[in-house]
Structure formats: C-alpha cells, structure tokens
Amino acid sequence: MSGIVSGIDYGLLFGGSGNATSGLLGTLYGGASATGSISTTDPLTALTLAQKNETTDVANEAKDPTVARDIAAFKKGIAEAKDIKTALANPNVLKVLLTANGLGDQTGFTALAQKALMSDPSDPKSLANQISGTNSAWLSVAKTYDFAKNGLAELQNPKVQATIANGYAQTLWEQSLDQQTPGLSSAMQFQTQAASITGVDQILGDPVNRDVVLTALNIPLQIAYQTIPAQEQAVSSRLDIAKLKDPQFVKTLTEQYLLNKAQTATISSGTDLTSLAAQTGGIVV
Numbered sequence: 001m002s003g004i005v006s007g008i009d010y011g012l013l014f015g016g017s018g019n020a021t022s023g024l025l026g027t028l029y030g031g032a033s034a035t036g037s038i039s040t041t042d043p044l045t046a047l048t049l050a051q052k053n054e055t056t057d058v059a060n061e062a063k064d065p066t067v068a069r070d071i072a073a074f075k076k077g078i079a080e081a082k083d084i085k086t087a088l089a090n091p092n093v094l095k096v097l098l099t100a101n102g103l104g105d106q107t108g109f110t111a112l113a114q115k116a117l118m119s120d121p122s123d124p125k126s127l128a129n130q131i132s133g134t135n136s137a138w139l140s141v142a143k144t145y146d147f148a149k150n151g152l153a154e155l156q157n158p159k160v161q162a163t164i165a166n167g168y169a170q171t172l173w174e175q176s177l178d179q180q181t182p183g184l185s186s187a188m189q190f191q192t193q194a195a196s197i198t199g200v201d202q203i204l205g206d207p208v209n210r211d212v213v214l215t216a217l218n219i220p221l222q223i224a225y226q227t228i229p230a231q232e233q234a235v236s237s238r239l240d241i242a243k244l245k246d247p248q249f250v251k252t253l254t255e256q257y258l259l260n261k262a263q264t265a266t267i268s269s270g271t272d273l274t275s276l277a278a279q280t281g282g283i284v285v
Contacts, residue, residue, distance in 0.1 A: 043258035046181040050188060054173075061176075062169035070096055071165045078161070084152040088114045093155070100167030101144070102137045102208075117141060120148040136205040183261035186212055187254045194250040197241060200232045213239060215264075216257035 050057075061067060074096035081087035088094060088110070095107050106113060119126035121142040128142035145154045154160055174185030190212040196202075203209045214221055217238045223231050243249040 043181050043184065043262045044255055046177070046184055047187055047255070047258060050177055050181075050184060054188075058166070058170050058173050061173040062166065064172075067169055067172060071168060074165070074168075075161060078152070078155045081152060081155075084118060084147045084155070085114060087152055087155055088117060088147075096168045097155075097164055098141075099171050100164045101141045102171075103135075103141065104171060117145070118147050121146060133201075133205055135207065136202075137207070181258070181262075182265040183211070183215070183258055187258050190257070191250055191254050194244045194253075195247075197244050199241065200235050203235055204228070204231055212254065212257045215260050216253050218260065 062071075070092070073092035077090035077093040078087055081090065081093070088097075091107070091110070094110060094113055095104075098104055098107050098113065103113075116127045116131060116138045119128045119142060121128050121139060123129065126142075126148075128139045132139035142148075145160070147154060174188070177184040178186075186208045189208050193209070197209060203213050211221075213219075213235060214223070217235070219234050219238065223234050226234075244253075
C-alpha cells in the first residue's frame with residue numbers, strides 16, 4: 001500500500017511510505033506518556049480536534065480572568081488616549097492590538113509600532129511598506145486600520161474593539177495549542193490563507209507561510225541567510241504555487257508540516273527518532 005495516511009497520499013508530494021509515517025506516529029503517540037512538551041495526541045488528530053472545537057474554545061479563552069483584564073485595560077487605554085499616537089504608546093493597547101494581529105512578538109518595540117502603524121499604507125516609501133519584505137504583517141495591519149487616515153476614531157469604534165478583543169483571545173488560544181502540539185496554530189492559519197497565495201514572495205514574506213512551506217518541504221530555515229533570488233528558487237523548484245488553490249493539496253502540505261514539526265520537537269526532547277523509525281520499519285521524512 002503506497003503512502004496513504006488519513007486518506008492522504010503523501011507519496012504524491014514527497015514519496016516514501018505512508019505505512020512508515022503511520023508506524024512512526026503510532027510509536028510516538030500511541031498511548032505512551034508525552035516527552036517534554038509533546039502531546040500524547042498525534043498532530044493530525046490534534047488538528048482535527050482544534051478545528052472542530054475552535055469557536056467554543058476561543059469563547060472560553062475570552063472568559064479567562066487574565067484575558068478579560070487585558071481586554072479591559074486595552075479599552076481603558078483607548079478611552080483615555082487623546083490621539084492615536086498616545087494610544088499606540090500605551091503598552092496595554094499595544095499588547096492586545098499587536099497580539100490580535102500576529103505581531104505579539106513586537107510589543108516591546110513601541111517606537112517602531114507607532115511609526116509603522118501610523119504610516120500611510122498607500123505610500124510605497126512609508127515605513128509599513130519598507131519593512132513589509134521582512135514581515136508583511138506590519139503592512140497588513142496598517143492597511144486594515146489605516147490609522148494615517150482614520151486616527152484614533154478607528155480604535156474607538158466598538159465593532160473594531162470587539163474584533164480586536166476576539167482576535168486577542170483567538171491568538172492566546174492558538175498559543176496554548178502550540179504548547180501541546182508544535183506548529184498547530186500555524187497549520188490552522190495556513191490552511192485558511194493558502195488559497196490567497198499567488199507568489200513565492202507571499203510565502204517568504206509571511207512568517208506563518210514561510211514556516212509551514214519550508215518545514216513541510218524539508219527546506220532548511222537557514223536559507224534566510226541566502227539572497228532573495230536563491231530563496232525564491234529553493235521554494236519554486238519544489239512547490240507549484242497554483243496547487244495551493246486545491247484544498248486537498250493544502251491539507252496534505254499542512255499535515256506534512258505538522259509531522260515534520262513533531263519530529264523536530266521529539267528530537268530536541270531527547271528521543272532518537274531514527275531508532276524509532278527503525279523499530280517500526282519506517283523512515284524519517
């Protein structure tokens with residue numbers, strides 16, 4: 001039987017044996033105690049469960065006392081701000097806003113956030129555009145809220161505040177998923193946005209897309225030290241971008257990403273994956 005796991009023929013993408021992958025998953029997750037931060041639920045099952053329970057789990061996350069306090073402080077900061085610059089200087093506002101929009105790791109860079117988010121997204125020379133090649137999320141957020149045009153009024157809009165608050169709870173929930181299943185939140189996000197990808201630059205310029213695609217295709221993340229053309233060639237030579245319109249292909253690619261993430265996490269926790277593969281007659285992809 002050739003490479004079929006969870007109804008997906010991995011041989012179509014990567015070759016190798018689906019029975020090997022199944023055997024490896026069974027050894028890693030088949031009721032054994034978790035090692036380190038690895039979940040006892042295999043990553044493919046974890047993905048299915050997370051997608052099924054997402055709405056309920058995010059709602060419960062928003063009710064958590066700590067999350068509720070963060071959101072209350074966010075709204076208070078906006079209410080007390082005299083202008084958008086003042087609001088973006090407030091750490092409580094910045095924490096929730098950036099976290100909800102995929103920039104949670106940038107909350108310590110207040111000056112950068114102010115300048116990037118207040119810059120004109122329609123101006124090619126604006127800071128948001130200039131740094132979009134490194135992290136496209138800055139430009140995306142600048143376009144979404146257009147503070148350069150709308151100012152503080154955008155954040156004062158109750159509907160906008162509700163959307164940001166929900167995004168904050170969503171992100172924190174996703175982070176909790178990653179603690180148990182490495183890469184799970186990125187896998188979910190990639191499945192949502194993969195169809196909108198039309199070029200290699202949208203993969204390399206987006207942290208989530210970059211991590212999922214490079215990891216799934218076994219392209220070392222260290223290619224970041226190479227020239228942009230070299231990075232683009234590394235991806236385009238292995239991936240037909242047009243196939244990202246195919247939900248089944250995206251599912252296959254995403255699941256391979258999770259399997260590779262699980263292997264990397266297991267190795268770092270001290271488990272000899274090569275030995276496990278040999279015990280099950282499997283291979284390491």
